[in-house]
Amino acid sequence: MAELSNQYLEEVVKACRPYSSGGSVVDYIPGLDQSHSTDLGVTIVTMDGEVYGAGEKTNAFPLQSVSKIITLMLALEDFGKETVFQKVDMEPTDDAFNAIRNLEEDEKQLPHNPMINSGAIAVASLIKGNDVEEKFGRLLDFVYKITCNDQIEMDEEVYQAEQKNGARNRALAYFMESLGIISTDELEDALDLYFRLNSIKTNSLDLAKIGCFLANHGKSIEDDSYVIDPSHVRTVKAIMLTSGMYNESGTYAVEVGFPAKSGVAGTIVGTVPGKMGIGIYGPAINKKGNSVAGGRVLRTLSRELCLNLFHG
């Protein structure tokens, strides 16, 4: 078993970086292009507050789908499990993250889970607030509490792009309106909120802190007080394990064995209950939408630091 240190992480990044050649950077996120294809940054925050990092660990990037766990946590805290899971199911799916198929075909016409676009939009429609600014403000405050970083903000350019390219997400939202999952009144705010959340700018340290917050059962890293109910954190981690890595979640459960959530910017939040949070930035992603080099980092850490939950 390896020992966690900056030097150890440097070696991991060095060994995993070449795998990025097996992926490519998406072309629709402002600020992200092929020039970043070999970037790889990792930060780990342990439960006792130690921070380790290596590679392009301070690069900033939009949260994208990683925001889905933020929205889910706040919605659970606002409304409780019962209400949230009337708008969205908690089952894994073999459909793509932006799929609409099941809303039409399944007997239970609900988004499969909160980790896919339809599910996240449905959850976003729940967030309390008088208008979208207030709702987004509440979510941003929640991110501050989790990361102890109140400098985090939305990337305006990314937000514009999200809106401009939002037709597929609009289709999901209107389809859900037609099913009665989202009301006509909620729809525009839910979409706007969803686009804003995707555009929140963070770095690998912020992601590691989110992972650590989950590992720490919802307690603040600063003062060990509960920010949200620990049962909600457990729920989020379970859903991350079965559904957090898009259509590769099953493979990650086998090969990594702890909860993780990825975003198309090539980011991953990993969380090892009771141990640590892991933040990864590696923008070259594979066809399933996951960071290639980042996934290699997670596998290496799981194996060498014995982090696999199924090992016992």
Add this chain to the structure above:
Amino acid sequence: MAELSNQYLEEVVKACRPYSSGGSVVDYIPGLDQSHSTDLGVTIVTMDGEVYGAGEKTNAFPLQSVSKIITLMLALEDFGKETVFQKVDMEPTDDAFNAIRNLEEDEKQLPHNPMINSGAIAVASLIKGNDVEEKFGRLLDFVYKITCNDQIEMDEEVYQAEQKNGARNRALAYFMESLGIISTDELEDALDLYFRLNSIKTNSLDLAKIGCFLANHGKSIEDDSYVIDPSHVRTVKAIMLTSGMYNESGTYAVEVGFPAKSGVAGTIVGTVPGKMGIGIYGPAINKKGNSVAGGRVLRTLSRELCLNLFHG
């Protein structure tokens, strides 16, 4: 936190048994009918060899889908991960356990995972042996080693019923032949083996021992020697967590939080890594195919004995 004892289990069974009224017993398994609809039996075997039980714990029933984890373990031991997962994927699905849809529609024309019928038949086609008797003999020997019970045998009547009602499974097998997943030569043996495996007669103690074997990383309960490679056991547990409880696997990940596999006879094997194996028999099942009262038992044990892996 509750303390594990026979008396404690009696209380759990007493509290959970009434939930069986929310399910019904399948009508196509010889020996199982509505007269058993309120049956509920639980056995727990801990890592240090203690055995606890309550309810109809000695009733015998066919393994049905629980056999899928047995076949997967032996195939992994025979061939290793790479070969096995060329015949079957390891991703959870929202399809039914007997679905054929994805074989036709997905770009990657493979069974989603080894916990659904198509996947289990594909895995069965791998088992080594000169003929189906030898192959089944090897699997039965493997069950003896896991359970330390060499009295386990196939229920001939159930086997006849499996064959008679096997059209859907035959369709899956021939579809996989048409895709080149199973060869013409392998097909009949794979199906026969699959039907036999479903017909193996066990009780809740046997199931608990299977769960304990998994919890114990593949070591024999008797002499602590490795029966199979521990990495294969880890793989099986991860797949059980994401896919073991049919289309309710995500809900079980959230509400129970440790690997489990169910069968339509109303059985469940639960496994808590490093801690214990749980065997449940409760034949009244819900629409998803899972024991209603049995599922209630798992939720209760997880909560009261703090067995949820995501709790840390």
Add this chain to the structure above:
Amino acid sequence: MAELSNQYLEEVVKACRPYSSGGSVVDYIPGLDQSHSTDLGVTIVTMDGEVYGAGEKTNAFPLQSVSKIITLMLALEDFGKETVFQKVDMEPTDDAFNAIRNLEEDEKQLPHNPMINSGAIAVASLIKGNDVEEKFGRLLDFVYKITCNDQIEMDEEVYQAEQKNGARNRALAYFMESLGIISTDELEDALDLYFRLNSIKTNSLDLAKIGCFLANHGKSIEDDSYVIDPSHVRTVKAIMLTSGMYNESGTYAVEVGFPAKSGVAGTIVGTVPGKMGIGIYGPAINKKGNSVAGGRVLRTLSRELCLNLFHG
């Protein structure tokens, strides 16, 4: 073979009216409710200008899906076959009229045909005009020319209802935008136009004239001049035969054997090439969306007046 007359049609209506008990009136069209469930009106206009009618032949109702053939004709006349069929395919489907599935799943990501909602919205996006008023004005003018009735207008209340309940159609439009079938600029006009077209108020005489116009190869009933190219009329009739009666089109091809198009208000336009147009109003519809008594009328006329094209 029966002889066409008012008296004959009265007998047909009398014999077919009781079948309406096998259907029900939709509840979301203003002005239409269960009190109309036994209504049945038929008008026939022959190529030589004779008009026959029986039953509630003067009742007014919105065009709904019958408008799909109007839009298709004008788009074909405006742009020609090649351009139109780059936006929509011409193949029948087993999907529902409001399905979105194929847009996601098919290799060729196009609406199946112009007779289903997605296809009709795509065709509506083509209609020329500076704004939606001008576009709708052009379509209304076209209806005047076909029916020689310039009193036809939109039912404002129906239009409001179409917009209010338009979420599913919005989902289809946005999904098509995400596929590049409809541009962002075209989308709102296409939807608005689609809702207006559905709301055009007509009676069975108007429908019969539309059918007669098709039977007459696109010539005006008044002066025998070509209003549109006859090849476009042939195209529309062929598509009506394979796809005009929702998921019952195959059955109508067998049992009626000439082109027809139905609407959820319980209307049907039938067209017998070279012979006559048939307009039917019978608001009790079956699960497939077709007028039950109206379908019975079509079958009777086809058989008793020898109108089946496959008979030779």
Add this chain to the structure above:
Amino acid sequence: MAELSNQYLEEVVKACRPYSSGGSVVDYIPGLDQSHSTDLGVTIVTMDGEVYGAGEKTNAFPLQSVSKIITLMLALEDFGKETVFQKVDMEPTDDAFNAIRNLEEDEKQLPHNPMINSGAIAVASLIKGNDVEEKFGRLLDFVYKITCNDQIEMDEEVYQAEQKNGARNRALAYFMESLGIISTDELEDALDLYFRLNSIKTNSLDLAKIGCFLANHGKSIEDDSYVIDPSHVRTVKAIMLTSGMYNESGTYAVEVGFPAKSGVAGTIVGTVPGKMGIGIYGPAINKKGNSVAGGRVLRTLSRELCLNLFHG
């Protein structure tokens, strides 16, 4: 309008043959390979018994899917419409000819129509006879009566290949057994019969006679007596128009406008009610499974001889 003659057909074949470069010959039919890719043969038999031909009109090839109309006619004659259409629907589909999806997903779990593999196997299960030899003998006799050619026989080599490569069709048959559409007892005979029917060896004259028989409402070409009920012939023609050309049936309805049925050997039977039968052999097929040059011939004949039913 062109005049039908041997010379005219020679010109049509000459003009259409080059289109065969846009298709390719399937590689799994014994006796058919790329050396035949530019073959194109056409025979027309008119209602008054005239025969015209051009190109490779005497080449022999297996019936393949063209046999589906033979089976359907005999089943309708044996049992009538009601019984046959309890085993199979009569609706067109956008699924592939060998699709299994709808059997699993549709509410009405029936093959879409008798022109796709599942539907044809279901219909084959109906054919009367004590054993498969007798059943096949009856079908062959029926082919003799239609074509007035008792030299027609099965190609043994093709039959062997059909059986060897029959896994997909077996999957369809077993899936239908699981749904109760085909009984366990009927299954093997239905499949065997289906494979034999696909292997019947014919030439373009035989095909043209089949088409003429359909055009002639089921009367024998020889003595004008009814071989089968004309209403069944009408049914078959209607289904050919909506579903006979695989997933291109809608396009053929628009561009050709009379009933036709194709086979993967590159064959087409066309039938113009009251006028003529057309037999085409042109083995280079497109992705949809239809003869490229053969389809071009049909379009040309329809246009130049005014055969489009929708023209009136």
